[in-house]
Amino acid sequence: MMILVYGGSGSGKSAFAEKKITELNKSGIPLYYLATMQVYDAEDEERIKRHRMQRAGKGFTTIEQPKDLGNIALELREAKSDILLECMSNVVANEMFSDAISDPSIYDKKVSEEKSFDKYEGVFNKIKDEIIKLKDSCNNLIIVSNNVFEDGNIYDDETMKYIKTLGDINVFLAEISDEVWEVVAGIPVRIK
């Protein structure tokens, strides 16, 4: 069983996804939380703290996996565990930008280079392959993803490519999911 949980900031999508995976999880099946956020400042720490408190006592083992989901798929293959991956918006950002953030000189070099959309296709294909591996290697998989598509703003090229890539990934995730839920003001609305 694979489920996509989708929603905006502060929509309550995490709480719903946690409830859903704990309901699906049968005793004896390991339950993993794949945390994808890279910590840069106190605000990130605060957010992570809030999420940890929300998960406390629900039986999750947390694995930090900001990118390269394929690696974790290999490790988890034998166990056939249940997995909650949160959040795809971080994975896409980390795959596209994380080396840039950790080393600003690389970022400067990158943005000064003339780039095609190919790199983003590369990221799209990489994540797609890795998700398929992850799906095949586990029992139940719930992926949380973010709605970043409706503020109507035009951003710089890099951000627009990020939005496009995440959008493409979300479409792919919805296609291969058994259920898709959109969470609005904490209320889950099933859209597939």
Add this chain to the structure above:
Amino acid sequence: MILVIGGYAQGKLEYVKEKYQTGGDDIFDFEVEDIAELERYSDGLFSDRQIILNNINSLIKKELDDGKDPEELLGNILSKFNNVIIITDEVGNGIVPIDKNERIYREKTGRFQCMLAQNADEVIRVTCGVGQRIK
């Protein structure tokens, strides 16, 4: 309490006016009015009278700008009005803003809307003027 949520310019107020057959007298719009005016207004009000609180997200923004915690608002509103329709913009469906205050506003508004929805008898999501009852 009824909560109506949807993106900017989706026809939420018109939807409410038509569905609940209300004129303009009982509509409170926080884009132009503030909480003090609402309090003055509500003091003399029969508590069962239907009132519409439009753009509650603007009120949340004002409260945050004044350094207040908007969560306290919820109790105030719920204790004052038995028959209230709250209309709010969905503001969380975009790229996380670079500005910290903008981020806090989005996050707090989202959480506040979750609380409103939890306490609501009905939640309606309006897209393109079409209402979909989700609770």
